[in-house]
Amino acid sequence: MATYSRLPGSVALITLQNPPVNALSAAVRQGIVDTVQRALKDPKVTSVVICGQNGKFCGGADIREFAGPMLGPPLVPMIHAIEAVDKPVAAAIEGVALGGGLELALGCHYRIAHSKALLGLPEVTLGLLPGAGGTQRLPRLIGLTAALDLITTGRHISAAEALKLGIVDQVTDSNAVDQAVEFVRSVAGRS
């Protein structure tokens, strides 16, 4: 699931909740679709932060659901809908942003990472290619050579390397959610 709260300063906070790594289960994807719609429709909300419960942004597809049929909202339109929100949306990346989790963050307009966070597209290690926009959004953001390296090796990179490559906008040693909230307040009102 995903919870929704409105913070002072008109920021909507969407929190992914699916222990242990807030993977994108059907219930989490449905929660994201519902809470993003709510933030979009709430006239008091001027900006949005997406984070994960317990210091973990998102470990990607929920591997516990791989054996069964695909249920719930698909990832691609969900991420498109976030990208199309006409209010600034930031991902607060703590712990991990892997696979579909990084693709979710790439659909947000800004990414703020904790210094100890790990990011990557490990799909290749499962015999897959990133299928939710990562193969388009990552090269646009950091160039083809650097994106191909990450996509074809599946390696996890540090927040410092992600900042150097241009995947994240800011890295913080303190609370990444607080930092992201402060950041989106500073850009609220921009498209």
Ligand SMILES: CC/C=C\C/C=C/C(=O)SCCNC(=O)CCNC(=O)[C@H](O)C(C)(C)COP(=O)(O)OP(=O)(O)OC[C@H]1O[C@@H](n2cnc3c(N)ncnc32)[C@H](O)[C@@H]1OP(=O)(O)O
């Ligand atoms: C609907 C979308 C469909 C397709 C598009 C998307 C595709 C993808 O996202 S593919 C990528 C999927 N994600 C991964 O491959 C990540 C795999 N996990 C890891 O690399 C590591 O577990 C970790 C870096 C996330 C954490 O490492 P570490 O701190 O060493 O802990 P553990 O490895 O012991 O894991 C702890 C705990 O978490 C469970 N877990 C990890 N990843 C997932 C996941 N993606 N889904 C569900 N559960 C996950 C892991 O099984 C452990 O659980 P237990 O403690 O119960 O054993």
